[in-house]
Amino acid sequence: MHPGFSALILLLKVLALVSCFRMDSSCQGTIRKLSTFHICASVADVVRETSIEKVQLPKGETWSVHKFGGTCVGSSDRLRNVAEIIQDDDSERKLVVVSAMSKVTDMMYDLIDKAQSRDDSYIAALDAVLEKHRLTALDLLQVDDLAKFLSRLHHDIDNLKAMLHAIYIAGHATESFTDFVVGHGELWSAQILASLVRKNGTDCNWMDAREVLIVSPAGSNHVDPDYLESEKRLEKWFSQNPSRTIIATGFIASTPQNIPTTLKRDGSDFSAAIMGALFRARQVTIWTDVDGVYSADPRKVSEAVVLKTLSYQEAWEMSYFGANVLHPRTIIPVMQYEIPIVIRNIFNLSAPGTMICRSSVNELEEGQRLESSVKGFATIDHLALVNVEGTGMAGVPGTASAIFAAVKDVGANVIMISQASSEHSVCFAVPEKEVGAVAKALESRFRQALDAGRLSQVAVIPNCSILAAVGQKMASTPGVSATLFNALAKANINVRAIAQGCSEYNITLVVKREDCVRALRAVHSRFYLSRTTIAMGIIGPGLIGSTLLDQLRDQAAVLKEKFKIDLRVMGITGTKTMLLSDTSIDLTKWRELQKEKGEVADLEEFVRNVHGNHFIPNTVLVDCTSDSIIASHYCNWLRRGIHLITPNKKANSGPLDQYLRLRALQRKSYAHYFYEATVGAGLPIISTLQGLLETGDKILLIEGIFSGTLSYIFNNFIGTRAFSEVVVEAKEAGYTEPDPRDDLSGTDVARKVIILARESGLKLELSDIPVQSLVPELLRGCASAEEYLQQLPQYDHDMSKKRQDAEDQGEVLRYVGVVDVANKKGTVELGRYKKDHPFAQLSGSDNIIAFTTERYKQQPLIVRGPGAGAQVTAGGIFSDILRLASYLGAPS
Numbered sequence: 001m002h003p004g005f006s007a008l009i010l011l012l013k014v015l016a017l018v019s020c021f022r023m024d025s026s027c028q029g030t031i032r033k034l035s036t037f038h039i040c041a042s043v044a045d046v047v048r049e050t051s052i053e054k055v056q057l058p059k060g061e062t063w064s065v066h067k068f069g070g071t072c073v074g075s076s077d078r079l080r081n082v083a084e085i086i087q088d089d090d091s092e093r094k095l096v097v098v099s100a101m102s103k104v105t106d107m108m109y110d111l112i113d114k115a116q117s118r119d120d121s122y123i124a125a126l127d128a129v130l131e132k133h134r135l136t137a138l139d140l141l142q143v144d145d146l147a148k149f150l151s152r153l154h155h156d157i158d159n160l161k162a163m164l165h166a167i168y169i170a171g172h173a174t175e176s177f178t179d180f181v182v183g184h185g186e187l188w189s190a191q192i193l194a195s196l197v198r199k200n201g202t203d204c205n206w207m208d209a210r211e212v213l214i215v216s217p218a219g220s221n222h223v224d225p226d227y228l229e230s231e232k233r234l235e236k237w238f239s240q241n242p243s244r245t246i247i248a249t250g251f252i253a254s255t256p257q258n259i260p261t262t263l264k265r266d267g268s269d270f271s272a273a274i275m276g277a278l279f280r281a282r283q284v285t286i287w288t289d290v291d292g293v294y295s296a297d298p299r300k301v302s303e304a305v306v307l308k309t310l311s312y313q314e315a316w317e318m319s320y321f322g323a324n325v326l327h328p329r330t331i332i333p334v335m336q337y338e339i340p341i342v343i344r345n346i347f348n349l350s351a352p353g354t355m356i357c358r359s360s361v362n363e364l365e366e367g368q369r370l371e372s373s374v375k376g377f378a379t380i381d382h383l384a385l386v387n388v389e390g391t392g393m394a395g396v397p398g399t400a401s402a403i404f405a406a407v408k409d410v411g412a413n414v415i416m417i418s419q420a421s422s423e424h425s426v427c428f429a430v431p432e433k434e435v436g437a438v439a440k441a442l443e444s445r446f447r448q449a450l451d452a453g454r455l456s457q458v459a460v461i462p463n464c465s466i467l468a469a470v471g472q473k474m475a476s477t478p479g480v481s482a483t484l485f486n487a488l489a490k491a492n493i494n495v496r497a498i499a500q501g502c503s504e505y506n507i508t509l510v511v512k513r514e515d516c517v518r519a520l521r522a523v524h525s526r527f528y529l530s531r532t533t534i535a536m537g538i539i540g541p542g543l544i545g546s547t548l549l550d551q552l553r554d555q556a557a558v559l560k561e562k563f564k565i566d567l568r569v570m571g572i573t574g575t576k577t578m579l580l581s582d583t584s585i586d587l588t589k590w591r592e593l594q595k596e597k598g599e600v601a602d603l604e605e606f607v608r609n610v611h612g613n614h615f616i617p618n619t620v621l622v623d624c625t626s627d628s629i630i631a632s633h634y635c636n637w638l639r640r641g642i643h644l645i646t647p648n649k650k651a652n653s654g655p656l657d658q659y660l661r662l663r664a665l666q667r668k669s670y671a672h673y674f675y676e677a678t679v680g681a682g683l684p685i686i687s688t689l690q691g692l693l694e695t696g697d698k699i700l701l702i703e704g705i706f707s708g709t710l711s712y713i714f715n716n717f718i719g720t721r722a723f724s725e726v727v728v729e730a731k732e733a734g735y736t737e738p739d740p741r742d743d744l745s746g747t748d749v750a751r752k753v754i755i756l757a758r759e760s761g762l763k764l765e766l767s768d769i770p771v772q773s774l775v776p777e778l779l780r781g782c783a784s785a786e787e788y789l790q791q792l793p794q795y796d797h798d799m800s801k802k803r804q805d806a807e808d809q810g811e812v813l814r815y816v817g818v819v820d821v822a823n824k825k826g827t828v829e830l831g832r833y834k835k836d837h838p839f840a841q842l843s844g845s846d847n848i849i850a851f852t853t854e855r856y857k858q859q860p861l862i863v864r865g866p867g868a869g870a871q872v873t874a875g876g877i878f879s880d881i882l883r884l885a886s887y888l889g890a891p892s
Helices: 006-019 025-051 076-088 104-116 122-140 143-170 175-182 184-199 227-240 267-279 312-320 328-335 399-409 432-445 447-452 480-490 513-528 543-563 587-597 603-611 634-639 656-668 685-694 708-716 723-732 747-759 785-808 870-887
Strands: 063-068 093-098 205-207 215-217 223-225 245-249 252-254 260-262 283-288 309-311 341-345 354-357 376-389 416-419 425-431 457-470 497-500 506-512 533-539 566-573 577-580 618-623 643-645 699-705 811-820 825-834 846-853 861-866
Touching: 063 076, 063 267, 076 093, 076 122, 076 184, 093 184, 093 267, 104 122, 104 143, 104 175, 104 184, 122 143, 122 184, 143 175, 143 184, 175 184, 175 260, 184 205, 184 245, 227 267, 245 267, 252 267, 267 283, 267 328, 309 312, 312 328, 312 354, 312 376, 312 457, 328 341, 376 432, 376 513, 399 425, 399 432, 416 497, 425 432, 432 447, 432 457, 457 513, 480 506, 480 513, 506 513, 533 543, 533 603, 533 870, 543 566, 543 587, 543 870, 566 587, 566 603, 577 587, 577 603, 603 618, 618 870, 634 643, 634 656, 643 870, 685 699, 685 747, 685 846, 685 861, 708 723, 708 811, 708 846, 723 785, 747 811, 747 825, 785 811
Parallel strands: 063 093, 063 283, 093 245, 205 245, 283 341, 309 354, 533 566, 533 618, 618 643
Antiparallel strands: 215 223, 252 260, 341 354, 376 425, 376 457, 416 425, 457 506, 497 506, 566 577, 699 811, 699 846, 811 825, 846 861
């Protein structure tokens, strides 16, 4: 027991003696027991203080602080998980703040309530507390640590029984005494965790924070830390208990008189922040059961996203307005030393969480931002507006002071204040449960003014809610308020009061309670989702690009009128010429305009023009080329917040490190990157694969005919036809590249295989895929396609023999790509399939892909359809454009 708790014990004995003139011998024994306990504890502490050599406390970034709440340490398994997290932290020094096990604090408060009510069941309830911790210790600790903890546990329980018995007799417990009792949960969880960490091989000590943290009462539910005194006591404690890992109790502290107390609401978070400041730690991590701080309450807004960063001011504002962040006072200790706080999910370690730090500004090249100027939205329900108005208020000094003095006298909390410059009225929001007392106090205070007509009314508007928009980047950003109120107007929501501080971090609105969720969704959608005017830039107006432009021309009016999707092509560029517009290119005559007004192509100028229109919130670049140089710009464009859509396979099948960097950037840049047409033209191959993976299916094998050209060739390589004859026919029909060797080499199929392999989680390079080329080795060096086609008939016999061998076995030849996910490899080869196999039943230039998964193991999932041609490829790109629009808020 803390050596300074003698005052508490003395108070306990006085309480018991005052109430027990008829105390029996067992009660007298209780008091003697308490006295003996205190004397023994004090002597032990004195011995400890004089026997340990002083050690200097190191401070600074070598320390990391972790805080684990009751849910995190609520069971044996969760305590093991916490111990693993502590060990996995490679910080040189660690301080871990723990709450009581889940529900234990409530159980301890219940003990006090039962004892004060003279309910004998407090004894059984205390036994339940004992059993919960005993069973946890039995499950986790080894012999020596177990015996030591159980001895301490039983000792504490015996003393608690004596204390509660005295409360039972007195029928009353002081606040200090209550704080002392309820703080035992933290003491026990800290001891168990420290023993568990030592069991796992890490040397550590546990800290009773009441020996270190000194706080002074600052109101009914607040305390102020005494940092100077706490720092002195911490240095003393560390000199006696040097360790690189410390498990400290959260929630509990001591007063300057050494009386036990608590840190009140969210006390463990506050403890961690104070400790972070005392140690000058590198970081404070608050472990909880959510992935971080959301842009809005995900229970009300399903599209809410986890915020990567928040400034201290943003977190402060959002927490004040009811967001599930931190209590504002938790942020105060770390702000002074600019120590970041990270909110992480203990049940989802892959989630990076939300970092609260000095500034949330994430500026990129050319000043572009990844994040919205409004960081998040929060609401407070169950409020009422009080409106004090009258002509006699205008220009009268002291009126506002008198109003809020009356509010203070009834102890009400003012959430928001709004006053127009005319001074005709003052409007403010208070909790609905307090509005009656507030209105009564105001009417009493201003009775004379009301009777004389200087004030016309004290009006109460019940059933209100507050909606707050928070963001540090709102400051000096034009249009934020306009966007906010425009979203509410479109949702047909009336705003009853408005307030904005000069810091511009927060815009606060009061709406009807029944409108609150709808208002929240409307503004969140406007800033995060529903921006469906899209500036587009088309790169590569060749066969596919020009077909896409024609499809956009034909469908643009319908999309705008029916689906509210406004697709504006702001630029078209080829390798030599580009066409730019400040508003939108007229797609009915884009070819003529390109000839008349085309400029020398400059890719950077093109992108700047397309992305530079600040009235259009979203930009998408559509790369219709197969150019690796264009693909090399993708990362830069995503970093600037530009969405990307492409059939270009070069980026996703290029060097693995570049691909991984691109995908990592895409996931964190808030920009979309769609590439459905890279594999199956207009077929939904990528989206099907992603859907299987996202729903938890496991991919075993992907195999298919991925080339429309080669599909056509082998579908027609039948009977007595020569292979060279079919190749020439395919070229003349427009199915092949200008040089058919580009198709027959198998490289294009290999790129599709590598894209699917990487999409499935395999980290393969293109060079890892063995490819069976259909171009004879001696013809690979031909100077032209014409020369190649002239010499190809010399090799018809080889292909005819392969066809005949297959037919003799009742099979057909098919050129297939395979992704063997189970064995982490891929191949491209000419295969043979029975005539009843789905691959043998294709016609024309159809593609077919079979997904064998855990769910589709007996019967693979088949995707089949046209896999080549400008129309279907452009259609696949167009589909991705519409998918982007739906992600940005267009109706589905």
